[in-house]
Amino acid sequence: MTSDAKSPEEYISEIPEERKPYMHKLRETILQNLPGGFREEMSYGMIGYVVPHELYPPGYHVNTELPLPFVSIASQKNNLALYHMGIYASPELYNWWLEEYKNRVKSKLDMGKSCVRFKKLDDIPFDLIGELCTKMSVEEWITIYENQIKNHKKK
Numbered sequence: 001m002t003s004d005a006k007s008p009e010e011y012i013s014e015i016p017e018e019r020k021p022y023m024h025k026l027r028e029t030i031l032q033n034l035p036g037g038f039r040e041e042m043s044y045g046m047i048g049y050v051v052p053h054e055l056y057p058p059g060y061h062v063n064t065e066l067p068l069p070f071v072s073i074a075s076q077k078n079n080l081a082l083y084h085m086g087i088y089a090s091p092e093l094y095n096w097w098l099e100e101y102k103n104r105v106k107s108k109l110d111m112g113k114s115c116v117r118f119k120k121l122d123d124i125p126f127d128l129i130g131e132l133c134t135k136m137s138v139e140e141w142i143t144i145y146e147n148q149i150k151n152h153k154k155k
Contacts, residue, residue, distance in 0.1 A: 033130040049070050
């Protein structure tokens with residue numbers, strides 16, 4: 001479910017009322033814990049956290065006019081979703097996430113490659129998400145992106 005919202009505030013104003021407190025808290029958790037250099041903006045119709053062109057001029061290889069995406073949050077049809085490209089690209093971070101989630105959260109993990117879906121909003125592990133956000137700097141993300149995603153896609 002994408003949105004034409006021009007700002008995170010407008011995006012949140014459009015989602016169902018019962019989801020708004022959770023989305024506000026998810027957004028605040030990310031903003032408080034994401035290392036410096038990432039910028040919040042609307043990206044792909046979701047609230048996104050990106051590496052701006054000022055820090056990474058090549059941008060995203062799929063569309064170089066866009067900044068390099070890192071994390072996004074969205075209200076989907078049946079859930080709130082967290083998209084974290086670091087989990088997708090770093091086996092170490094992926095394994096850390098799986099283990100920590102299992103140890104800290106009672107509900108079963110519902111996850112795709114980079115997408116974590118939260119159907120039961122009261123089960124969102126905000127502390128764990130905050131910790132996840134601290135695990136990768138802009139510089140680390142750019143290096144992983146160039147070595148594991150961008151250059152791999154060209155082969």
